[in-house]
Structures are given as structure tokens and as C-alpha cells.
Amino acid sequence: MKAVNRARVFFSTELDLIEDEDFRAFTERVLNAAPDYFWSVPSSSSHHPEDERIEGGRVLHARRCVRLANDICDAMDGSLFSVYLKRDILISAALVHDICIRGSNDRPSSDKAMYDHGKIAYFFIRDAAHKLVGRELHPVMPIGALTGLVESHMGRWGPTPPTGYAQVLFHLIDYIVSRESIRVEPLGGESHD
Numbered sequence: 001m002k003a004v005n006r007a008r009v010f011f012s013t014e015l016d017l018i019e020d021e022d023f024r025a026f027t028e029r030v031l032n033a034a035p036d037y038f039w040s041v042p043s044s045s046s047h048h049p050e051d052e053r054i055e056g057g058r059v060l061h062a063r064r065c066v067r068l069a070n071d072i073c074d075a076m077d078g079s080l081f082s083v084y085l086k087r088d089i090l091i092s093a094a095l096v097h098d099i100c101i102r103g104s105n106d107r108p109s110s111d112k113a114m115y116d117h118g119k120i121a122y123f124f125i126r127d128a129a130h131k132l133v134g135r136e137l138h139p140v141m142p143i144g145a146l147t148g149l150v151e152s153h154m155g156r157w158g159p160t161p162p163t164g165y166a167q168v169l170f171h172l173i174d175y176i177v178s179r180e181s182i183r184v185e186p187l188g189g190e191s192h193d
Contacts, residue, residue, distance in 0.1 A: 006039055007031035012097055013188045014066040018088045023142070030128050034099045041102065044113055054080040058098055063186035064177045065094035070187070072173065089142050093149040093170055094154050100124050116159050122151040145152050 007015060007028040018024035039173050042057035051060065069090040101122040114120065129143040145166065152162040155171040162168045175185050 003032075004033060005130065006034075011063065011066075014063060014091065014095060017066065017070055017091050017187075020140075023088050026129070026132065026143075027095060028158060029132065030096050030099065033105075033128060034096075035103070035105050037102055038099055043178070048180070058101060060186065061177060062095050062098065064184040065097070065173055067187050068173050068177055068184050069094045069170075072169070086142065089145050089149065089166075090170060090173070092146055093153070094173065096125060096146075097121065097150045097153045097170075114159050116145050116170055118151045118154050118158050119160060119161075120145045125150060142177075161164065 005028070010033065015024055015028055018027060038058060040055050040058075042055060043061045048061060051057070070087070073087040073090060097168065098117065098121070101117045103114055103117075104120050104124050125147050126143065149167055149170040152158065152160045152167040153171050153174045154160075155162060155175060162171045176182055
């Protein structure tokens with residue numbers, strides 16, 4: 001029996017925004033390797049909008065992060081981009097930044113978000129890249145830029161504060177989306193049922 005491609009079920013619209021086919025496939029692979037809980041857990045009860053505090057809230061949060069990242073990229077019209085920051089990297093980071101919110105497959109945690117989940121996700125993504133390089137992953141893909149955004153996305157509330165404008169920008173995307181007072185709709189509609 002073929003495994004369900006949960007990345008496509010939940011994030012098809014968002015994944016299709018990643019223009020580089022190899023990087024899109026890598027992001028999809030990482031998402032499909034996510035711990036099972038990722039697809040159903042709510043977002044933090046104290047730091048996210050009410051509709052993210054229910055089952056599937058973490059997926060809704062990721063979709064909203066993609067929406068804001070994409071909108072910012074559209075507004076900047078290319079002036080934001082450099083070797084270290086591309087739309088594809090921001091969108092991928094928005095999708096995977098909380099992939100290990102309660103630990104990795106090997107280190108499950110309790111029912112709460114882990115303080116160092118950005119660092120855990122950093123290693124999760126890096127390990128996935130090492131397994132694929134040379135087989136399906138082109139060795140010059142921007143994995144370092146992606147893992148840097150993911151590792152530092154918690155800002156001053158995490159163990160690895162952002163350095164440089166790309167990391168600060170991504171931290172702000174995640175922060176803004178998590179505010180109850182700001183409403184960011186995901187691309188293509190309210191939520192996935």
C-alpha cells in the first residue's frame with residue numbers, strides 16, 4: 001500500500017509556489033518525514049489565534065506563514081532577494097519551521113512545544129538533506145539558508161536568535177502570523193478540512 005503524501009494533501013497550493021522543482025521535492029520529502037503529530041497538533045494556546053489552537057492548528061499556522069512570506073516577496077518585487085534569501089527558501093521555511101515542535105521522531109516530547117524546536121528541526125532537515133544529496137538532491141541547494149531560518153525563527157525567545165536580515169525577516173513573519181490581533185488568511189481559503 002502506498003503511503004499518503006500528506007505534504008500534498010495539506011500544502012499543495014503552498015508547495016506549488018516553490019519554483020525550483022528539486023527544492024520543492026526536497027521540501028515535500030521533509031514534510032512527509034515529519035513526526036505524525038505535526039499534522040494534527042494545535043498551535044500554542046498562549047501565543048496563537050484561537051482558530052490555530054485546535055486540532056490541525058499547526059498546519060494552519062504554516063499555511064498562514066507561507067501567505068505572509070509570499071505577500072512580502074511580491075511587495076519587494078525582487079529587491080529583497082540575494083544569494084542567501086530567495087522566495088523558495090522563505091516558503092520552504094514557512095512550511096517546515098515547526099516540523100519538530102514537540103521533538104523529532106527519535107525524541108518525542110510532552111504535549112507542549114519544545115524551547116529548542118528550531119534547533120531540533122535544523123538537525124532534522126540537515127539529516128534529510130544528507131540522505132538525499134547525490135541521489136535526488138542537487139548538492140548546491142540552499143539547505144544552509146533554509147536551516148538558518150528555521151533554527152532562528154523563535155527570535156529572542158529561542159536558543160538561537162536571528163542574525164542577518166533574512167533570519168530577522170523570517171522571525172517577523174512567524175511572529176506576525178502568530179498574533180491574535182493580526183489576521184492572515186492562508187492562500188486558497190480559510191483552512192484545510
